[in-house]
Amino acid sequence: MNARTDMDGFEAAPRAPARTPPHATHKLKLLLKREFWEHKGGFFWAPVWAGGISLVLTLMALVMAEVGLRRTATAHGGIQVDGQVVVNGLDLSLLTDKMSPEDLQKLADGVSMSTATAMIWPLLALGFVVFFYCLGSLYDERKNRSVLFWKSLPVSDRDTVLSKAASALLVAPALAVAVGIACMVAFLLVLSVFVLIHHGNPFTLLWSPGNLLANAGLAIAAIPVYALWALPSAGWLMLCSAWARNKPFLWAIMLPVFAGVFISWFDLLHLFDLQSSWFWKHVVAHLLGGVFPGSWFSVIDLGALKDGHFGHMAALRTMYTTLATPQLWIGAAAGVVMIAASIRLRRWRDDN
Numbered sequence: 001m002n003a004r005t006d007m008d009g010f011e012a013a014p015r016a017p018a019r020t021p022p023h024a025t026h027k028l029k030l031l032l033k034r035e036f037w038e039h040k041g042g043f044f045w046a047p048v049w050a051g052g053i054s055l056v057l058t059l060m061a062l063v064m065a066e067v068g069l070r071r072t073a074t075a076h077g078g079i080q081v082d083g084q085v086v087v088n089g090l091d092l093s094l095l096t097d098k099m100s101p102e103d104l105q106k107l108a109d110g111v112s113m114s115t116a117t118a119m120i121w122p123l124l125a126l127g128f129v130v131f132f133y134c135l136g137s138l139y140d141e142r143k144n145r146s147v148l149f150w151k152s153l154p155v156s157d158r159d160t161v162l163s164k165a166a167s168a169l170l171v172a173p174a175l176a177v178a179v180g181i182a183c184m185v186a187f188l189l190v191l192s193v194f195v196l197i198h199h200g201n202p203f204t205l206l207w208s209p210g211n212l213l214a215n216a217g218l219a220i221a222a223i224p225v226y227a228l229w230a231l232p233s234a235g236w237l238m239l240c241s242a243w244a245r246n247k248p249f250l251w252a253i254m255l256p257v258f259a260g261v262f263i264s265w266f267d268l269l270h271l272f273d274l275q276s277s278w279f280w281k282h283v284v285a286h287l288l289g290g291v292f293p294g295s296w297f298s299v300i301d302l303g304a305l306k307d308g309h310f311g312h313m314a315a316l317r318t319m320y321t322t323l324a325t326p327q328l329w330i331g332a333a334a335g336v337v338m339i340a341a342s343i344r345l346r347r348w349r350d351d352n
Contacts, residue, residue, distance in 0.1 A: 236338055
């Protein structure tokens with residue numbers, strides 16, 4: 001009786017609920033966080049330092065210009081603007097009051113162009129960061145043996161490699177663009193102080209909401225174009241990182257360069273009615289330089305940006321015409337193949 005009662009109590013005990021496996025998007029999110037925290041110095045701090053250096057150089061240039069204006073005014077008894085003498089330096093109000101609406105529009109376009117250049121340094125740093133990140137993404141984990149730990153976790157090689165590719169093509173550009181927009185705003189603040197010193201109205205001369213938002217929107221809209229354009233370059237670098245037993249940098253550089261030299265030497269593209277320069281421009285330069293923002297402008301017509309006029313819609317249309325070029329889609333397909341090969345190589349590649 002007692003045994004039966006114990007058995008009945010055991011059968012009546014509630015069962016623990018079955019543990020559901022984590023969703024694939026949750027795994028990807030955790031892997032992206034891992035890549036960010038392991039490479040925060042490159043993804044975040046490198047663009048920040050690059051933008052900070054550009055702002056310091058801009059501030060130094062403005063200080064030197066201000067000192068030069070003061071010395072000129074002191075030596076010549078003032079600066080003459082439209083027949084009026086300004087003793088303490090340049091008076092911007094005397095210039096802007098005499099401008100026509102067309103001249104003010106040209107001034108606004110020039111300021112918009114200059115504020116857009118404030119984002120160049122963080123984006124330039126992005127190119128170097130993505131290049132060396134992809135080059136060491138799969139090689140470094142084999143070199144320091146951390147791949148053994150990561151392979152012991154319930155995370156597939158596919159998810160790991162795709163998270164690294166997404167970090168290079170989406171996460172890093174998004175962070176660089178955010179830093180670039182912050183640098184653009186800081187650049188306008190520095191110029192606003194200079195304009196206020198010279199009796200100008202920074203809200204009229206600098207802080208045009210349309211231009212500021214258009215510059216930021218143009219940079220954000222460039223992220224998908226960058227991801228597609230840089231896909232073959234990232235795929236090639238990750239393939240070399242997964243394949244090379246040592247010195248992946250030399251393999252990644254020398255193989256395309258030697259191929260270009262071989263093709264140029266024997267003029268092999270003459271069989272397809274092409275010049276050897278085509279291979280250097282569309283293959284070698286794309287594989288090695290595709291991670292640098294704006295490199296896609298080499299294959300499109302820049303006639304929309306003519307006469308020195310900076311039109312945001314014209315710039316946006318010109319940038320998105322890259323999506324209509326066959327080189328982008330052929331390169332993207334090649335990049336997908338190379339990333340798939342990197343996944344296969346990571347599964348069995350062992351340097352022991």
